[in-house]
Amino acid sequence: MSESSGDTGAPIRILYIDDDEALAQLMQKNLGRRGFTLEWASDGATGLTLLAEGGIDAVILDHVLEAETGLDILPRIVAMPDHPPVIYATGSDDTSIAVAALKAGADDYVLKGISPDYFDLLAAALEQVLERARFLRETAQAQEVIRQQRDHAEMLLAEVNHRIANSLGLVGALIRMQSSMTSDQVAIDALQETQMRINAIASIHRRLYTNRQVGTVQVDEYLSSLLTEIEASMRDEKRPHRVVLTAQPINLATDKVITLGLIVSELVTNAFKYAYPDGDPGEINVIVEQEDDALRVIVEDGGQGFDPSDPVKGTGLGMKILNAMAGSLKSELAYDPEHRGTRAILVFSVS
Template sequence: MSGSSGNTGDPIRILYIDDDEALALLMQENLGRRGFTLEWASDGASALALLAEGGIEAVILEHSLKTETGLDILPRIVAMPDHPPVIYATGSDDTSVAVAALKAGADDYVLKGVSPDYFDLLAAALEQGLERARFLRDTAQAQEVIRQQRDHAEMLLAEVNHRIANSLGLVGALIRMQSSVTRDQVAIDALQETQMRINAIASVHRRLYTNRQVGMVQIDEYLSSLLTELEASMRDEKRPHHVVLTAQPTNLATDKVITLGLIVSELVTNAFKYAYPEGNPGEIKVIAEQEGDVLRVTVEDSGQGFDPSDSAKGTGLGTRILNAMAGSLKSELTYDPEHRGTKAILVFSVS
């Protein structure tokens, strides 16, 4: 059964589910005047078959049918992908039927009748249901566009981080080559320290593109990777030390991670070089603990100890870097005077 639409555009196809053919004809006539065209189904099976064919934009579902109720059919309609809005029609004065229909997925309900007011009310409910469906559809499409744009931006950002990490790796390799042909031990040490600082920054960008994260790095994974590389490059017969990491899985903004990586690299490098007598193995501990909004990072050893008031060993560049990096985190590096060996402590806000 179908009727003509009063609109000049494509008719709005409505499926009416009711076993009363006389009422279906009346429904067709009245809704036809209001811009709808009607398809009729007398039971759930034929209604679902019509819906499966597509093109139905809204459903009017009668509660009382001969062999079933609308509440039997409604869940099967709602389970269909992209199902049209459903207006539930009931003649019952028992509001529990309407409440049950709304809970089961109906968009609205109307109390059944045959007066012109009933058809006006039904047409208004259909318009509201259609408008709500259009809004949800447009919102879903907009969200899909946003998701695609976000995925594209993340892909580009991952590529940028990949290229930065590769470029920094190349710079590190060039410095290593320069170090291998240099005879001045002071220059060799300076080049090796520079290479480790570059590696600390490159490791952040590698972590960013491998984890597909945007602007955030997980501290425990980053420090584990950084310290593994650092230990492999520093450990030898003269410095057979071992680094032990204890860290919570805390996310930190990229700029703070780079700063933290440089600080930890400097402290661990100093411990490798100065904490223990040459040839004697020792342990270097790195601990990162979050308490609320604060991250506490400790680098400690049980070696010969360090007095911050003493003059710096070497060029003193490392000390200046440590102070500058701690300052950029709005913090300062402190040392525990009671600790046997050296214990450097950095406390800063993660937000």
Template structure:
């Protein structure tokens, strides 16, 4: 039984809607001995008006009223947000009345009589209805607190991703400035490659900041943005190449997206630099497909001069080490199609 009523006092306030005034007085006396304070209403209109005043913890609604039934009033009660529990009282032995009342939103029903047992049953039904209502309120409050905590966490995480993306963007800008004043071509190339790797990671955090997802990134949007940036930064008269992407919509975890972004960035950069003769335009294609058993297959291919894996590494060889390490972190490895004219790198890994 509740310790306090809806208006804060010690009593539990019950609204009893019944056109039998004598039974109402009997109800007030009997339930009063059980700790309830009963407010009487002789018809539905008076009951709804009293309910609108507030301070009611539960309602006992009679079925037979003058010119109406409790089923006519019940929809107006349950339409009230967080309405008090309703115990439907009926003298009818027709079970369809009770079923209709429960379907319409009543918490319970009792068979009406003037015997002492009736008031005991009604008090028990009221206690149970009040307990269920208290449980619903507590559940809604807990859910609301969880939603608020989640919203705060998502807001903080978005701010963190924003700051990380900005910081990485600043680092990339500093490296670009350093490359612009470097004289040695090898140094310039190394700095530009480092800048692209940083951009690949920063792009993930920008996606996390601008989307409503917390731990996943829309892969096709991320790769499209990443490849557009790569093409814009590398395409010139000496390397007039285009990048084409085929990728269906797929959400991928943040750590896997970062790793995949670095791999794709390295492979596309290598193709841009080495696949085609100088000033000869070519296409670099990135294809991503996911199988029903959760395996993601990534192809990065061109139609250029081909790739001899046994030849000495061009440049510093750091890119090859990065590719091997990143593929290993995905529990996979990068293979090359020997039958493809040009170069086709293949990566297959589980998205689970």
């Protein structure tokens, strides 16, 4: 054994704190044969000074010193940042001293002696605490590398989401521009619906960018943002409606939130357009609640009502999107026939 605990090729430096010079010389000789370099300090103050200078791989601390005990010095060693491991040496058979030393931060303890067996035991204890310290150091370094890599990956992912949200926002702006230059009302409505769908997806990526979450989105915050955008873009003199969200703080996988956002966007947009007569104010409620492993989503209004068997209004694309999105969640969109107005219900697994 001839290399340091840091595997740099330098000798392993052991600090021995004891007021017995003769034992220190004996210790120096015997541990030197086993590949250690011993630094001796006759008191705690000298030992702490040597420790502060650095380069010490382990400490052997004697219990009985001239003006103090090792238990007086041990807490000051342990308080040092990145302090080396400490082996507490005591000549007493009183196990309470060893227990007190271990509680104060010592890594191991030995009963003092001068026989070859004692130095063999001490060398074995040193190798053990040095190996443990090396393992802890390497583990901390590995965890730091993992943390840095994770932070870098999250930063890149956030940047990707930021760019996607900006690109989708640009597409939405182009569609809005195209809509303003079109006189065909059917085409205008279709373009506006397309813009709503794009905004629903862009809103997800904006939230992924701002909250730095990976893989999940908090449903209540996302829907609050999405519904605010829909209400701002749809509300006018003909449709002075209000959207009310009641949702629990639930985290959901990103792909499911995107699907959910498209479904809610379609249902709320349809309610804005068809639920109430032009000029009549109305309320549209969106309710999200979790029951065990299932998420229950309700979009309802108190308007004119909706019969799924009636011929579709408009192009029918919205209904096809709703059915396809519900199917991707392994669910079906149901309508409550007893509700005054329209109540659409979607229940799907969050796992």
